[in-house]
Amino acid sequence: MKIIKFLLIVVFFSITLQNYLFGKENKLTVEKISKNLRCLICQGQSVYDSQSDFANSVKIIIKKKIEQGKSENEIYEFFTNKYGEWIVYDPKLNIQTVILWIFPLILFIFGGLLIIRKVFIN
């Protein structure tokens, strides 16, 4: 019984692993990219959510870029060069955003140490 179970798991894992390694790339869509861009003239809406002229023209540009075979990152880069960092919802890790990305993780490590102290050392 246990052996069968084990075999089953191995089979499933190998199938999935194979898919992950050799599976098709996720298709790039206007929907996916426009969700990660801010509509600059709106109150806190993404390009995807907005129906403003600005958002609609950005969607058309994204569509063209995809047809030109640009990668996801190239498209984000195009928009940041044009409009600045404000337009992308996923801030790049650089000297200005290092605290943003690292602070929670440092806090997490610090919290872990506190718990270890509380539990193992007195």
Added chain:
Amino acid sequence: MLFSNVGHYSLIFGLIISVILILHSIKRLNDNNIILGKKIFYLLFSQFFTVVLSLIFLIYSFVISDFSNQTVYNNSHSTKPLFYKISGTWGNHEGSLLLWMFVLTLFIFIFFIKSKNQPKNYRLLTITFQQIIIIGFFLFLLLTSNPFNYLYPVPKEGLGLNPILQDPALAIHPPFLYLGYVGSSIIFSSSLAALIQNNVNKEWAVHIKKWILSTWIFLTLGIMLGSIWAYYELGWGGFWFWDPVENVSLMPWICLTALLHTIVVLEKKSILKTWILILSISTFTLSMSGTFLVRSGILNSVHTFANDPGRGVFILVFLLALVLLAIVIFFLYQDKNIKVEKKIFWMSKETVILINNWFMMYFLSVILVGTLYPLFLEVLTNNKISVGPPFYHKLILPFLVPFMFLMAIGPNLKWTKHNFNKINYQQILLLIVALIISFLIANLNGVNLLFVTVVIAFGFYLFFVTLKDFFEKKYNISQKLAHFAFSFFILSVLFNGIFSTEFSANMKIGDKIHFDEGIIKFKKIETYNNKNYKSLVGSFEIQDKKNNLINLNPEIRIYNQPSILTSEADIKTSFFYDKFLVFNILKDDNFFNVRYQIKPFMLWIWISILLLATSGLVSFIKKIK
């Protein structure tokens, strides 16, 4: 006019009662009579009554459309339906603050009645601290946001309420959120009082847990109502956008959830006192700073409707003063309370709850830094950055895996010391089944994100474990229900995110378009004239792959006061998915932008949050019995 005057003076009277209450409470601290008599009861009741009176007069002014009142003039219109005239009372800044005052004075009155078994000085101090907060809000209301300002000459017509606020969910969303926020102020005052009185112990834990629970239930429901509203009213089919205003309501919730877990440790083991005090103070601070951020207009958000920088400064100063007060008291009295606490054994329920808090604080820090960092960066360097969904997903999703694993096994550990006798094969089996199911789902649907698959697997694991535990009666039912609801929630949200599909096109009347999920037909548009808006109702027919026909009738509303266009989505909810259709006017007159979405498991998201709130309610009912 008469009503406005009475409402105004009534508030001033309430403020005076606050001062009397503080003086009286301080006087009574030193006497030996341990019974708190009728005097405080009457004072608290009259204070509550003054605010109720004001609120009733304001509501009445709205109902009769008394435009000599500035608040009514700014936010109402005579053609508005009665229901929204009433809900419009708290749909604006001044009125919502009056509602806030109502809840504040109501809660301290209830606190007084329900705390009869608590030590006298603890009750007096709680009332004192609470009155300090109430005075702050009275001053805020009277000095910066008076809802009873008088206008002369009296305008003939009001400016109207923002139409997207004219909605049933939004009529009850602020009251629920406020019940939650104000509840946290009681927890704040009470923990400071308990700290001063050296009273942070098991009895206090039992007593304050009821407040923590009720506050938690209101916050949970309040956030859910806001989210439901965003889902159908903002017109993009999303229910959570990690928008700053949404974040500030989630932060106190997370902090309170951590407190809800830790207070049980105090109740059972009488440890972690300092930490509990920090959590109580933080929850309140987060609630208040949330109000500050929203009201000051600093945040760029979909939910920003009314703001004024001057008000922001007042709240900020007031908040800083309260936090400073809390910190001073904390350091003055902390040492008295905290004797060296016993060591915690590593394999015990205490440890797991500590780990829960550890994760909660991590999630909180992610949201806090994500919300505030862009503000600081802009002030310091003039650089604007946006922090949105991708940031939160990257930092939160990975941590959900161990978090949910511990949520599954943690509650089954024993207090003090858990003896680890033998490996629990049942648990391992459930984990394997969960892994297989999620890998199958991912594979069959071509999901290529290994990581999401792992999160789904642990969601299922938690789901199965809690489900199994339901049948073993020895466990705490509310706790099981809460963890079950959480797994249900995470799974629904993930599936909703992964499997939502959408189709969008520009169509004119009579168009018929084939798309991946079927055929969409734009049949006609009908125009109706309503009391305060004109509506265009589109008639669409959608045929899915199985040839089922459904008709959806989204609407565009053109409001007259103020003149604003809104799109009302038409949503067909079924057990497994929502069909969501919305359309918008384009510049080119003949064409409309049509967006059709199939959103799986939407209903389950709301059900799971309701279950979560129910679990709190079950626990609350058990406590008061």
